[in-house]
Amino acid sequence: MTDTLTPVLTEPWGVDRSWTREVYESRGGYRALDTAFAMSQDDVIAAVKDSGLRGRGGAGFPTGMKWSFIPQDASTEAGRNPKYLVVNADESEPGTCKDIPLMMANPHVLVEGVIIASYAIRAHKAFIYIRGEVVHVIRRVQNAVREAYEAGHLGTDIHGSGYDLDVVVHAGAGAYICGEETALLEGLEGRRGQPRLRPPFPAVAGLYASPTVINNVESIASVPSIVGNGAEWFSSMGTEKSKGMGIFSLSGHVKRPGQYEAPLGITLRQLVELAGGMRDGHELKFWTPGGSSTPLLTAEHVDLPLDFEGMAGAGTMLGTRALQLFDETTCVVRAVLRWTEFYKHESCGKCTPCREGTWWLVQNLARLEKGQGSEEDLDLLLDQCDNILGRSFCALGDGATSPISSSIKHFREEYLAHLTHGGCPFDPARSTAWASSQQEVTA
Incomplete structure (x- = not known):
């Protein structure tokens, strides 16, 4: 069973001081830079395309294709504008905890990926946007960037290639909505984090109205191994359409x-x-x-x-x-309520379906969790989800409806059991039916 694991990004996590440049370089770090600089930018993009790498931040969009959307034609305004790479490290999805340990244990693989990706899209400025609450991670990545500058991996004429790149580590203000790429751009520009209307898409008018590629931490961190080992190596893992x-x-x-x-x-x-x-x-x-x-x-x-x-x-x-x-000890209704309370709290308030809809979802779920209401309230919940799904400004509203509609689909009887027991059947102390039965026994 251990053969199932394929440690690549996680391979050095157990090594002493794995986050330092010395350890990273001793294990082959930054060698992929020279391989990339020996290739044309278009060939680097083609290699990432051929590898089959898809976005590791949730949507699964082909990474190489995303890079190829950046206009390079100098005859157009977009082609003349500077290009930017932005790394989305605002990891805050409940249950998600992969990017933060990656940046803590192996930050230099992210820095090397940023350099290669920036070179491929012809960007000379890159930003790593990290969630503001994780100060220890921000400091770890800032130190890795500093070490890369000192070693000549960043700055001017990197490795004698003639290519220049500056990297900025930016601390966000701590908002789940900034995981949405256009809200992240708003925050990066110093404004309130709220999604932008699309089109125009970031590839045409992103950061500072210039062509911008936005990728997840794991997506960018996977690039050095693809360039260093070849696209076929990466595509040999995974499935036919989900490589790596x-x-x-x-x-x-x-x-x-x-x-x-x-x-x-x-x-x-x-x-x-x-x-x-x-x-x-x-x-x-x-x-x-x-x-x-x-x-x-x-x-x-x-x-x-x-x-x-x-x-x-x-x-x-x-x-x-x-x-x-x-x-089996977990109450589905209570778990879904907790998640929905999170989405209500994190809604940016820009659009009515999400701002108002998540509030009403919490009200109805809270009543059901207490055993109040009737079976008709389940249909009301589904109707509310239907009015939010596909109608909110960004995917936050859609995400808020997912656990509700799926839990009713799979565990409708458990919702009804709350109504029957007058509360959660998994917590006798909060069930009015159980309390009443205990009073009868005592009497």
């Missing part, structure tokens, strides 16, 4: 939660075995494949391939591969 390896974050009721780097297409059953199984005496009840904004699945889905197509076929999304596992 990825970091799967397992949390919840497993014996060994953590990060497991494996080829896309691995199953949850295999990952749970690698994690030592569910905690003793308990069984899997439900789980999320890509964080709380993806429709949840049940124990019946443990053998589905964890790739983009396999999850889409099950009516959900691979997302950020944040696998939250819950056993």
